[in-house]
Amino acid sequence: MAEKKQHTYVSADTNKPTSKPKAKKTTTTPSGKTAKEAAPVGNATAFRVAAVGLWIVAIVCEILAVLLFTGKLNWTFMNTLTLIIILLVVDLACVIAGAQFWKKANHIDPASEKNPLKFWLWNNMGVIVCAFAFIPFIIFALTDKNADKQTKTIAVIAAAVALLIGGAAGIDYHPVSQEQKQEAMSVLGDEQVYWTTFGKVYHTHDDCQALNNSDALTYGNVEQAIAAHRTRLCAFCAKRDDITGVATDKAVDEIGEIVQDAVDDAA
Ligand SMILES: [Zn+2]
Known part of the structure; x- marks a missing residue:
């Protein structure tokens, strides 16, 4: 088993490096409103x-x-x-x-x-x-x-x-609709998500397999991830958390299936 990847963390609230954040999993409300207001994503x-x-x-x-x-x-x-x-x-x-x-x-x-x-x-x-x-x-x-x-x-x-x-x-290569954003916010609420400097998706786990080669992670809520142009959830994380109804990354999904096929073949 490979050693677990150590990440450095940047807060989306302050844009500053921090220590490893505590995983935040709050119960979601149907409105998608969160108890603690994160920094506004901009006007x-x-x-x-x-x-x-x-x-x-x-x-x-x-x-x-x-x-x-x-x-x-x-x-x-x-x-x-x-x-x-x-x-x-x-x-x-x-x-x-x-x-x-x-x-x-x-x-x-x-x-x-x-x-x-x-x-x-x-x-x-x-x-x-x-x-x-x-x-x-x-x-x-x-x-x-x-x-x-x-x-x-x-x-x-x-x-x-x-x-x-x-x-x-x-061109907006990752457009997002109001419905998509609302859906993601109502499913994930204030849950902490992570994204990389050049990655196109956000993750619900910082130890996700897709993050093994990434050093710096930015963390924040899903609204901040979408404002940062990460409009879709990583397919690995979606599968792991059994999250449905949130837009996921199809390309990663396919890779995920290829990997799964390879694992099945090896077994
Ligand atoms: Zn992931």
Whole structure:
């Protein structure tokens, strides 16, 4: 039997290293309310306002880039193509930063699945804004008759690359719905959960087999885990605690079954 992995612990409340926390298992209430309030996970509205503000800056940069490209605006203090590239870079930075704030807000205050259009829009807003932030520029650049070929090629390639990077960064790879979050909170209540720096799931046990290679663990309640973008419960932990009804990690589930098959074969 391998030696048990020793972890270091970071509290989600304070973001500071602590000693091994006492496992906290409280009885859950149907409302999902907990007796002791953990540190608030953040203000979703503030994150959304920040996102929208950054996105407005992004679109303004794009408009300026279009005006410069088409010659409607003439800034002589710098080479026009250089200026356009700078504007596209600022545009991209704002698109990406805005999308991170937006995703954070979605994990604190998720949209309900009951409204499929809003749910889709809320979870894909980062990608949609990215499309608006670069595709019009690309169309204007491609259809401009006056620009020289080289300028056109460089500007279009720059905008296309920005579109791809911004789109990839804008995707929420682990979206969560209001129902999913409520379900997880009502099942797990204030129970302590753990997650790793790069892991995609949260665990109910710090000695979970999936954590054998992880050194630092952050611990908090499930609401904090979801706000930290760990939207699903580890399939090993779910099986161990016989937890159903909480979104689990399918990929881990499959690995779990493969491992189980290997164990069965060996027996
Ligand atoms: Zn686990």
